[in-house]
Amino acid sequence: MSKEKRLTDVWTYINDRQKFTIKELSEEFNLSTKTIQRYLIELNKMGLPIQTEKGRNGGYRVLNNSYIPPVVFTEKEVMTILFALKSLQIYNYKLMEIEIDSIMRKVSYERKSSTRIGIENMKRYIGFVANDEAVKSSDVVEFFRASSESLILNIKYKFGNQVLEKNICPIGIYLNKGTWFSPVYDYKSDKIILIRIDKIIEIKKVGESKEVHISLNEWLETAYSNLYESILSIKKIGETICLNVLLTKEGVSKIKSSSYDLDIKLNEDGSGVINTFIKHEEIDWYVSILFSLGSDAKVMEPKFINKLLYDKADELRYFYEENMV
Template sequence: MAKSKRLLDILMFVTAKKKFTAQEIADEFQISIRTVHRYIVDLCDIGLPIYAEQGRNGGYTVLTNSFLPPILFTEEEAVSIFFAFQSLKYYRSLPFDAEISSVEHKLYNSLQSEAKTRVDKIRSHIAFWNPKRTIDSPLLNEMLEYSIGNRDVHIQYESKTGIREKHIRPIGVYAHDGLWYLPAYDYDKKKILLFRVDRILSIISNEKSEAEFMSLEEWFDFHEVKKPIRLHVHLTMEGVRQCKSVPYFEGFVVTQADGTGYIDTIIDKGELSFITPLFLRLGRHARIIEPMELIDGLRKQAEEILTMYQD
């Protein structure tokens, strides 16, 4: 049997057992103890963390169970995974950033020369673009871990009204438009709010929580409307095009035969402050029919802009 095949078989054997002796490997693969020790050295050289215990009851322990045995990919699968990682490069902060870079490097180096040439050519003709942000989110990994670990967190948060201390229970993190967001239950306001991760200045403390909350996936699917209000907007063709490029509006836009369209749906009144700047940007391509509060908000912002440029 080829050495590489034997080494792979032993790798899968020891990662499954986690604790083993040289004699167990010798018996399993019908090889000598001396050969077993050479294979163990080879496994350590490729990065498998093995701890040797001396003595009568000694043996070996794999220090982590996160080391996966090799997986065989087709060339097309490897290329697709490589470019999936490429789609993340425009984000300033990423969870597991070092690990992603390491996997990308290993994956590229594992490709045959022809596949590497193909990847290099594809790089020149494809991009998964997101706005390049220069804002760091240094606490991104921690907030993700607290979400997974079911922990309550006390944070310092920089909002529009200043720096506040918040007591929250994170649900998860997600990326949008080059920024990272954290839906979390705010214990003071007794509801789920959306926080910008880059605006979390520090973590004051954290503790295990007994409370059960929805997952991030459930939060995406569920938006409780406590103060329902009708949003009715007429859109030009350009308004339709732009609204369909905004995830918040995409599912609400109805396109008519002539290319114009409209939005007619129920939203929560608390979202008006979020959507007002979006409609201000649309200008004449979106005519608000209701609610009046949104019209008033647009007028106020337009007047403030006009005041800045009066002679």
């Protein structure tokens, strides 16, 4: 067995223990006490914080058991890991900067290796523009912790021009086009709703949930499967679907002042409702109209049109971002 392999085995063994002695290691690995002492000195130089405890029941202990043994990476693997870490700049993750810088230093070499040159080139020639609507790292961490520990949170968050308050239990977090989302169990409505974490104003822990909710992967599969099936179900030319849209008073005014010939049922307060059947080939046309109305039109059915509107808004956002500089 090579010395590197024995060092790694000793590292793993002592890292899993709160306390150990030279004699214990000597018997475990069938090595002399002098060899074990040399190994401990080398492991300490490699970064494993080993502390000597004096006294009758003295010995050694690892100050922090979260250290992992050395892992051998290829140059391509190192560059892939560093590229992924650097890409986190786009999310304004100040919370990770210290750790990322530490990793960068550990994989750099004193000699002029190709890996070191690659790292320097990555710093010099690759940049990621931070998302202006960056979410607070602490909020993402809070939602992650609440998901993994089944915590009940009281949150206040922005919803349009309103500030809503809810008791929720997150089931996970996911990133979609630079924005963090969390499907959460809403205790008031007794169903899973989707929360944008960047809209959170305040978070408070109020308890622990004893209920088992759907997993994040199950929710994602169901959500996107339902969306896909809804689109497929109306793809036959000539087949119709029911379009139900709520219009504000301003939305009704915008449609009336335009050339769009839409059947609107008016309410007493001047707002209105579009309730009609449309064909698959007309969907893009209606999406364009609804997009021009902005927040003055709320699509109730079919739900997948909201996803089409979201994608259209996202395309426009990226268009303006690319042309800002």
